[in-house]
Amino acid sequence: MSEKILMCGNEAMAEAAIRAGMDAYFGYPITPQNEVTAYMARRMPEEGRVFVQSESEIAAINMVFGASAVGARTMTSSSSPGISLMQEGISYLAGARLPAVVVNIMRGGPGLGNIAPSQSDYFQATRGGGHGDYRTIVLAPASVQELVEMMYLAFDLADLYRVTVVILGDGFLGQMMEPVDLDKRPAPRDLPVKDWALTGADGRKQNIVRSLWLQDGVLEEINLELQATYRQIEANEVLCEHYGTEDADFVLVSYGIMSRIVRSAVRKARCEGIKAGWIRPITLWPFPYEQINAVADEPRIFLTVEMSYGQMLDDVKLAVAGKCPVLFYGRAGGAVPTVEEVLGQIKKLAVPVA
Amino acid sequence: MQTIFERTPTLKDCPTHYCPGCGHGIAHRLISEVIDELDITSRTIGIAPVGCAVLAYNYLDVDMIEVAHGRAPAVATGMKRVHPDKIIFSYQGDGDLASIGAGEILHAVHRAEHITVIFINNAVYGMTGGQMAPTTVEKQITQTTPRGRDHNNEGFPLQVSEILAVMPGTIYVERCSVSNPGQVRHTKKSIKHAFELQMKNAPGLSLVEILSPCPTYWRMSPSQAMEWIEEVMVKSFPLCCLKDLSQS
Amino acid sequence: MIETSLYEQVIIAGFGGQGVILAGKLLAQMAMTAGHEVTYMPSYGAEVRGGTANSMVVIADEPIAAPLVTIPDVAIILNAASFHKFTPHLKTGGLLILNSSMVQETVERDDIEVVAVPVDDIANNLDSPRSANMAAIGAYLQKHGLMNPDLAAQCLPDVLAQRYHKTIPVNTQAIQKGAEYVREHYS
Numbered sequence: 157m158s159e160k161i162l163m164c165g166n167e168a169m170a171e172a173a174i175r176a177g178m179d180a181y182f183g184y185p186i187t188p189q190n191e192v193t194a195y196m197a198r199r200m201p202e203e204g205r206v207f208v209q210s211e212s213e214i215a216a217i218n219m220v221f222g223a224s225a226v227g228a229r230t231m232t233s234s235s236s237p238g239i240s241l242m243q244e245g246i247s248y249l250a251g252a253r254l255p256a257v258v259v260n261i262m263r264g265g266p267g268l269g270n271i272a273p274s275q276s277d278y279f280q281a282t283r284g285g286g287h288g289d290y291r292t293i294v295l296a297p298a299s300v301q302e303l304v305e306m307m308y309l310a311f312d313l314a315d316l317y318r319v320t321v322v323i324l325g326d327g328f329l330g331q332m333m334e335p336v337d338l339d340k341r342p343a344p345r346d347l348p349v350k351d352w353a354l355t356g357a358d359g360r361k362q363n364i365v366r367s368l369w370l371q372d373g374v375l376e377e378i379n380l381e382l383q384a385t386y387r388q389i390e391a392n393e394v395l396c397e398h399y400g401t402e403d404a405d406f407v408l409v410s411y412g413i414m415s416r417i418v419r420s421a422v423r424k425a426r427c428e429g430i431k432a433g434w435i436r437p438i439t440l441w442p443f444p445y446e447q448i449n450a451v452a453d454e455p456r457i458f459l460t461v462e463m464s465y466g467q468m469l470d471d472v473k474l475a476v477a478g479k480c481p482v483l484f485y486g487r488a489g490g491a492v493p494t495v496e497e498v499l500g501q502i503k504k505l506a507v508p509v510a
Numbered sequence: 511m512q513t514i515f516e517r518t519p520t521l522k523d524c525p526t527h528y529c530p531g532c533g534h535g536i537a538h539r540l541i542s543e544v545i546d547e548l549d550i551t552s553r554t555i556g557i558a559p560v561g562c563a564v565l566a567y568n569y570l571d572v573d574m575i576e577v578a579h580g581r582a583p584a585v586a587t588g589m590k591r592v593h594p595d596k597i598i599f600s601y602q603g604d605g606d607l608a609s610i611g612a613g614e615i616l617h618a619v620h621r622a623e624h625i626t627v628i629f630i631n632n633a634v635y636g637m638t639g640g641q642m643a644p645t646t647v648e649k650q651i652t653q654t655t656p657r658g659r660d661h662n663n664e665g666f667p668l669q670v671s672e673i674l675a676v677m678p679g680t681i682y683v684e685r686c687s688v689s690n691p692g693q694v695r696h697t698k699k700s701i702k703h704a705f706e707l708q709m710k711n712a713p714g715l716s717l718v719e720i721l722s723p724c725p726t727y728w729r730m731s732p733s734q735a736m737e738w739i740e741e742v743m744v745k746s747f748p749l750c751c752l753k754d755l756s757q758s
Numbered sequence: 759m760i761e762t763s764l765y766e767q768v769i770i771a772g773f774g775g776q777g778v779i780l781a782g783k784l785l786a787q788m789a790m791t792a793g794h795e796v797t798y799m800p801s802y803g804a805e806v807r808g809g810t811a812n813s814m815v816v817i818a819d820e821p822i823a824a825p826l827v828t829i830p831d832v833a834i835i836l837n838a839a840s841f842h843k844f845t846p847h848l849k850t851g852g853l854l855i856l857n858s859s860m861v862q863e864t865v866e867r868d869d870i871e872v873v874a875v876p877v878d879d880i881a882n883n884l885d886s887p888r889s890a891n892m893a894a895i896g897a898y899l900q901k902h903g904l905m906n907p908d909l910a911a912q913c914l915p916d917v918l919a920q921r922y923h924k925t926i927p928v929n930t931q932a933i934q935k936g937a938e939y940v941r942e943h944y945s
């Protein structure tokens with residue numbers, strides 16, 4: 157029988173990754189995700205698996221590159237400044253079509269910023285982040301339980317599509333403790349054999365992992381294959397949830413920890429007779445454009461709420477495609493919109509125009 | 511009444527954020543005294559690392575910059591090339607210099623940049639909560655070496671100063687400590703020598719490594735930490751002048 | 759109105775070393791055991807060094823919005839710095855549990871309930887100065903009746919590292935003494 161235990165997000169996620177069959181972890185210390193590195197240092201050797209504290213995030217992502225190329229399930233974790241350093245490596249992973257999982261426990265930026273929770277790396281995560289035409293799947297958990305379940309999903313999606321999957325959390329999710337059931341996991345996917353992995357050309361043709369293609373037209377071919385994979389992901393892997401959108405005059409869009417604050421604000425607004433609802437993208441890429449667009453078929457006002465100064469806002473506008481007004485409320489740099497603030501924003505919109 | 515000790519002007523009159531028994535404060539004072547004695551306050555630019563000393567500009571009253579983790583020698587290069595007449599020093603921890611910034615320091619030496627590097631070796635990452643640094647000694651327990659550093663897994667302590675000393679790009683490399691008053695005085699002399707070489711435009715990089723206590727993450731009292739430097743740490747990091755070309 | 763359902767936001771604050779992190783964890787563990795929804799958020803990073811530390815616990819019977827507590831229903835305050843930092847934010851009608859061994863300040867607000875308990879003295883009398891946090895938890899549990907102090911003792915093994923398990927008896931006593939003090943002085 158499975159039982160709930162109290163765990164912080166960083167440790168719960170680390171344990172889930174181990175249970176999801178991660179063979180190798182590489183990381184460099186940075187707050188607010190140090191508990192992941194410390195947990196892996198303790199647990200991975202117990203499991204006879206690989207833990208290396210790398211000399212930098214540039215090294216960490218390249219260690220991931222190597223481990224992935226030889227067929228291992230592998231991941232790294234960091235926080236915003238470290239993830240910036242990894243962008244080159246993530247681009248190479250995309251070019252070489254190697255699966256990997258990267259966890260970003262976002263903190264305040266830009267620059268060294270601070271160590272407070274933030275959602276300011278949305279653009280970087282959902283637009284690829286490094287150079288070249290590529291995408292990473294981006295999963296945005298809102299609770300420690302979801303963080304755990306998404307680790308299993310992340311490794312499966314990475315292996316299934318041979319892409320990098322980013323788990324986009326924040327300092328709250330990493331640091332907070334919640335009851336969690338570590339045995340709850342999504343149904344495993346049917347995964348292809350990694351026949352491309354560099355395991356030694358023993359009785360088979362040589363395998364090559366590469367991202368340099370100089371002959372005429374070849375790189376275009378490679379890009380088209382990548383794009384075909386991305387279209388497949390967009391068709392099959394969008395996740396989002398919503399509430400009250402059937403009759404809502406006001407639809408709030410938010411993700412991650414912010415979506416829980418919004419949920420409470422909407423509940424309170426409903427108590428006061430205001431018809432509010434919410435949509436929560438769970439995958440930030442692929443983004444639920446169609447789902448949001450469908451909600452915009454009725455005249456209503458959209459309000460995007462983020463712990464940033466307006467990043468997902470762009471995607472919501474693309475989804476709504478001009479059919480309804482899209483407004484924004486957000487705070488960042490360590491500031492977090494409270495339930496009361498969000499409720500205030502909803503009430504402001506609900507004032508009848510004279 | 512006779513004044514026997516006075517705060518040097520370059521060291522600001524304020525409490526620091528460092529833990530009790532930390533060595534950063536001593537190193538700050540020595541650097542400040544040297545800057546004042548050499549009368550170079552007005553043309554010195556300091557580089558604060560990412561690490562516990564990230565706020566060094568709150569304590570050192572000279573022009574200072576805060577840079578990305580490990581990149582101080584690259585930033586220093588940019589500064590010195592633009593302003594050869596300025597005195598440029600970087601102040602870096604062992605995570606910053608020996609780990610994430612190993613490439614930057616190596617190539618600053620490779621290019622024989624005329625800069626001064628103060629390298630604080632406290633055998634751990636202080637700021638992030640006491641993880642292993644490249645300089646963590648064998649068997650030392652840290653947050654990421656819960657069973658103690660084992661060379662079969664994490665390799666051996668990295669002696670960066672020895673490596674840099676064999677490169678033609680360094681002009682002066684010395685390892686000191688702040689574990690007793692005599693050593694503190696010697697450390698100050700070394701820092702002064704390093705700055706003087708840069709002032710003379712001596713051809714190469716000058717580096718002073720300072721073995722510095724971190725009682726918090728060594729889980730010791732401040733006095734035990736000083737003893738640990740002298741009894742354990744110096745075995746991996748012997749105190750000595752590794753190179754001084756100014757004599758020849 | 760849904761508002762009447764349980765939604766209690768607690769801040770426990772003091773200086774590093776007073777055990778506010780452990781006290782918060784204990785509350786969270788109890789709430790989970792009692793079948794409530796719960797989140798627990800410690801202060802982290804550089805802040806922990808030297809300055810004040812705090813932990814935030816939200817206990818509810820509905821999904822919890824955010825682990826961040828800005829307007830607490832309950833503040834358990836162990837030192838003067840935290841008193842000045844958090845008392846002004848306490849909700850009207852809220853509960854202030856005050857370590858009267860260390861906080862001599864007078865409470866300027868008359869719209870909150872104040873329960874002053876000399877938790878350091880209680881702990882010192884038990885020859886266990888570090889159990890003051892537990893006495894404070896006992897006082898809170900006794901005052902609010904949300905959960906039974908006995909449950910706290912039952913949950914201690916889950917939140918204490920194995921090497922501290924020998925302190926369970928004295929910590930249990932501290933919880934009881936804290937509760938007792940409130941029974942004697944505030945009922």
Ligand SMILES: Cc1ncc(C[n+]2csc(CCOP(=O)(O)OP(=O)(O)O)c2C)c(N)n1
Pocket residue numbers: 184185186187213237238241268559560561562563579602603604605606607630632634635636637638643
């Ligand atoms: C790119 C990046 N990665 C990680 C960090 C987190 N970080 C801050 S300080 C530090 C290590 C500092 O250790 P050290 O250089 O030994 O200095 P000390 O704190 O011990 O003085 C790390 C890893 C960061 N700020 N930026």
